[in-house]
Amino acid sequence: MATKIRAALAHVLWLACVLCALVLAVGALLVALDANTSNALVDAVLQAATVVDLDVFSRKEGIKQFGGEGAEVKNALFNWGLGAIAWLVVGRILDRVVKP
Template sequence: MSDDKRAEKGADPAADAPARPSRALVTARVRDNIARVVWILCMAFALILAVAAFTYALEANPDNGLVKLARDLADVFDLGFFDLDNPVKAFEGKNAVVKTALFNYGLASVVYLVVGRVLERIIRP
């Protein structure tokens, strides 16, 4: 259809151009993606801490590479506050190391999940 015929019918030539998303829509998408990344990272950190706690509970071989990796990563992500060398709560007696790891790493996992969810809700539009 020619431009003259469109003008006669009242059609707008700009209507055929592809629509560009508004600035608010782009900002909302970026914030949504950032919120997802924050939530996924917090879930991953919580999972690492939970796996490390289970390596103690299951009395996994500490010389195994995967067990070492899980425990080393947990030492990094325990926020220094839930560290097994200076724990929030230290148990004594039978299975003290297992109880201490489950309590402290479990508590750190919950903190990551709560903080991650709160941050996600704040960031998401």
């Protein structure tokens, strides 16, 4: 019984981390495509990405800040891309630790 619960928990943790990575990747894509931020769906994805970047991978004050032309797109792609990779790595580690 405990084995099944641990396996289910590991699966849920992995899925949550994958969803966070997906939100960051889609958010970076929307910034790169210069999507209409007055659209409710686009705004919701960008807000969600801002939450799951944990201010470590922020596109405005993240790990690396670019300047000049296209800086906003570069910042989003670099920082949110790294954030997505970090979520996947953490998710895989949690999956391996929790799974029996």
